Amino acid sequence: MDIAIINTKLLTFEGRGLGIINDGGLAIENGKITFVGKTTDFQYQSADHIIDGSNLLTMPGLINSHIHTSETLLRGAAQDLPESEWMNKGFGPFKKHLGIEGMVAGAQLGVLEGIRSGTTTFAEYETHVSSLVNNVYLPFKTRVVAIETINEMASDRVKLKPTDLYELDSELGKDPLKRADALFKDFQDHPLVTSMYGPQALDMVSEETLKIVQAKAKEKKCKIHMHIAQGNRERTQIEKRYGKGATTISILNDRNFLDENLVAAHIHDTTIEERELMVQKDVKMVGCPSSISCIDGILPPIGHYLKLGGTAAIGTDQAPGPGHHNLFLELKLASIGTKIISKDPTALPPWESIKLVTINGAKVLGLDQKIGSLKVGKNADVITLNLKKLNLVPVIDNPFHTIIPNLVYSTNGSEVNNVIINGDFIIKDNEFPSLNVEEITSDVSKKARLIFEAATDEWKEADSQMVKYYKKGFL
Incomplete structure (x- = not known):
């Protein structure tokens, strides 16, 4: 042996x-x-x-079921903001300057941090995700579920008000769809890589594209991984597009999108009845405690979803706000936070929460026959x-x-x-035997400085709450 x-x-x-x-x-x-x-x-x-x-x-090994590692390069760039400002005014000015080179650098940093704290599988959700697979995950010999982000919104949204309806263009979804299709061909039967389709969110893709994704996923017998019911910003967009009282869950249910092959990230803006419906339909859930607490001021309903009989896992999402990709820290927040919001010290006990990053994570990603427990074979x-x-x-x-x-x-x-x-x-014995971590982090820091510098004027012009903190000398 x-x-x-x-x-x-x-x-x-x-x-x-x-x-x-x-x-x-x-x-x-x-x-x-x-x-x-x-x-x-x-x-x-x-x-x-x-x-x-x-x-x-x-x-x-731990399983991170929802992560955007490329954004680790922007660690500390967007936090303590109103939820309505975070995506466009806080994060947007920096994100548009990342480029493929910056994305790869951020992924190197995020994956290293995850591995260092015990993560062995990452559900990577990103545009041009194959660049991260080829330049980070495979060289690092790390398991990845590759999810190509399919988004049909215009990239320049800094000046949009929270109440402005995003314009969607189905033409913008064609290239991401092609890249998503290519994942299944390029990494077919690869021992470390599996693939999913990733329509970013109901307010960010057209119904036409959503139907195409649904058909492709059925054909390939794979899962669909989607951000769902993320908060007031999404709710506002859904009501403007589909009518007053419409919700992400009601629309997806009407379109027969809720089933055992759907991985729903976040879902903190759902009702009890909607969660019951999702559990009934065997929808899998991924909660990201630190990220959503920082962006929305809400703890994802992981404990409640489990209590209803659903299958749930944990991810770290993005790093600019909460700052880390450490699943042990996520477990602590999830467990203690659930006790606080439910006013029940017995809620989400450790023997349940530790499953969120092991066997449950494997089940959510459809990998439980391969990983998630220690079993012969x-x-x-x-x-x-x-x-x-x-x-x-x-x-x-x-x-x-x-x-x-x-x-x-x-x-x-x-x-x-x-x-x-x-x-x-x-x-091995606390060391990375085949990776020069010091060299990687030095290079990553140089790239980050250039991106922050390039985004400075736009960031100031966006005039988010974070800019106001900066002007007062807090940052």
Whole structure:
């Protein structure tokens, strides 16, 4: 075998509860898991690389089910803004200057940060996403669900008022559709890449294009990943386009768009009845706690969706506002935030929330037969965490395992010391063995400075709330 981990605490997400195994062993060969069980039942001595996991927790790699890594280059560019200003006035002036080179640089930074804190699969949602796959994900040997953003809005929207109806042009959707189609051909049967269609949102694509996407997804038997019910800005657009009282969910339901193949990102502007309908239709949900808290001042209804019986996962979305792509931080916010808004300290307990970035994430993305748990035959996406870190000590196993709540409430990602994707070490003993992180971050910083400089005048002219903070000397 290639890699053996012995004497470790295993969190498998198989069998009873979370599938906890003390003094466990795990074998990896040719990118697959070939043994999961007790070390005493494990013939590991001939392995090429043996990890003594005496002070380690071994678990599946984390799954980020909704992310825009290219925007990491704009970290800190748009936050503490009214929701109606964020997209056009706050973020827009910088986004238009990114270009492919800037997008790749941002993705390098975002993916590195995610890997560093234990993420092994990224659902990457971006325009020209193949550029990120070819220039970042494949060189980094990282698993990706590639989703081409299909958007039909004009790019210059800085001067639009929140109440102005966006003009849509179905011609603008043709090139993204072609690029989305190409993903399925270019990465067919690739061990690290799967694809989806990504109509950005109901207020950003024409009905004509939405029907085309629906037909293509059925033909390819793939999922559709879409931003849904994102807040007042979207609600205003939907009512202006479809009539007073119309909502994203009501329109999608009328168009037979709600089904088991739809991955719905955000959904914080939905009613209880709409969520019940989505669960009934087996729509999968992805919540992005930090991002939506920063943009909309709302915690996504992840806990409620699970309580209704739905399947949900977590993503980090964009970095300009919340600033990070660390799923352990997202878990803590999701769990504690859900307790606060529901006024229930038992809501979204750690044994449920940890599934959001493991087996549930795999189910949402349609990858649960390949990843998301530690099981013989599954792809070897595995991470280990150092249990001797001060914030995790003491680790108690009797009468119960304290590491389960501490994974959610005390872990910050720095505890991750080995990351294995498809059987390859991406992080080994706290180091990236094949990536020069210092060189990458230095280059990324240079590119970011140029983009911020190029966008300065437009940003000031947009006169968002953030500009006002700047003029007062707060930024």
